[in-house]
Each structure stands twice: as C-alpha cells, then as structure tokens.
Amino acid sequence: MTVAPYRLARVRPLDAVAAPLSEQFFVRNDAADFESPEGRMWQLVPTPFPASAANQNSAPREGWTPGASVTEDRFTFLAPCAPVNVFGMAHNTGAPGRSLPPQAFHKAASSVVGPGDAIKLSPNVGYVDPEAELTVVVGQQARNLTLENARTAILGFTIGNDVSARDAQKSDELWISAKSPDTFTPLGPWIVVGLADKGTPISIVHNGTELTAASSDDLGWGVEEILVYLSSFMTLQPGDVILTGFPAECRQINPGDEVICRVGGIGELRNLVVAGE
16 A cells, blocks of 8 residues: 655754754654645654664653654754765766766765755865755665665655765866765755655756756666665665755856755755855
8 A cells, every 4th residue: 555655854943952962853744735734733753763873863851752743933954864874876867877887976974964054165165066866865774675675775755965066076086075075965854755756856946046957757877776786785774865866957056145956746955055164
C-alpha cells in the first residue's frame, strides 16, 4: 500500500538555551497543503536516524515531548539532518553526462547550513554559482544496493544547493576547495517522505528572477543508479545526503544576493549571500 507523502524536519526551539550542543528536535507534518494552518502545525516525533549520534533528539522538556504539537512560530528550521557524508554527482546532466562513467565528489559535512542561513563568500573566492538539486536523504545503512532494492535505502528527499566556486574548480581536480567551504551546502527546509521524484521540476530564483527550469528527468544518472554506484564501494550511513545533479540554469552569486532553490513537491530553500572573511 502506498503511503501519502509527509514531511519531516529538524528544528530548534526559539527559546533554546545556549549550550555546547544546541537543542534539536524532529517534527512531522502530514498536511498536503504546506501553507494551510494544518501545514504549519507539526508533531514531535522520534529521530528518523536512531543509528546516528549526530541526529538524536534533545532531552524532552515542557512542550517538547513526543506527540506534542508545535507551530512554526515556535521554532527555527535547521538543515533537515546532520550528515556524516555529503556527496555530489559530477557531469550528471542528460546524455552527455551519461556517456561518461558515474562519478561522485565529496563535500565536507561542515559545509552544511540550513534554510535562511547565509552563504558566505570570501573576498578572493572568485566566480561562484548556486546549483539547485534534488537531494536524497539516506535512511539506513546500505552497501551493494541493486536497481531493484536501491530505494529501500531512501528515507526521503530534500533540496540541496551545491554552491560551487568555479575558479577553484579549474585548479583543484578533486574539487574539494571549490565545493567544501563553510556554508557551501545549504539543505532543507525539510525531508519529504514518499515523494514521487520522476519528472520533478528544478529551478533557481536569483534576486527575484526565475531562471530557466529543468526536471529530474534531465539528469544523466537516475536516483537508483546513483545509489547502486555509491554503495558499490562504501557503506552509506543514516542521514547521509546525495545531491543528484543540476540540470537547470544558474547565475553567478555575489554578496547582497538572494538565491532560492526550488524542487517540485518539496518547496523552496532560501538563502542570502553575504561577504565572508
């Protein structure tokens, strides 16, 4: 039986007390209309990543116990998980990408930020592009997946912005300096479980201008194929994220810009761009 899609989010109470480990809780919403009153009322749930120490719920406190209801005016959305591994897929657009072997790159987990957080550009970073991407969130340990069982490893999908420093990419063949600066992987605002991800629209809005959109069907390698490839040489961990590729139009970003990444069925990931140190 097919289960209706629902959302999971990782949030922090607005009245959270400052501590070395800041509070975090997971919440769930089953409303089909995200903007409705029901769509803004969330229920506290256990972590969907019980095997990941990075994604454990904080200790319950008044009003923040499993089953309790909380409205969006009581919390801030965080990146929907704290991944051990962040992967991107290189040259994964249409037939040209598929003519090459699948190839992944690694982004530092420390580059992850959440919705509303700033993308910080250092003065010497050069030309930087945003890339809106349908992003897989792994739900369980997985190794040696097949095309037939690959989706059993998926918890759901979120939006990722694979911010990329193009000048650094030209001089660094491993892309680590181009892809892993702090704040270069915004994720969020939530995970949609049960998303029908075929033909999913993908686009960017840059300073209010919507750029030419594309679709998940324009990716060279599909979701199942990507999971088979990655799990063939390493064990995927609960909470890991895989940015599947960017098939649409992008535009250079600079301090003062706003970039919105849109993925159909999930929503919008909105971040401002600021000057960093």
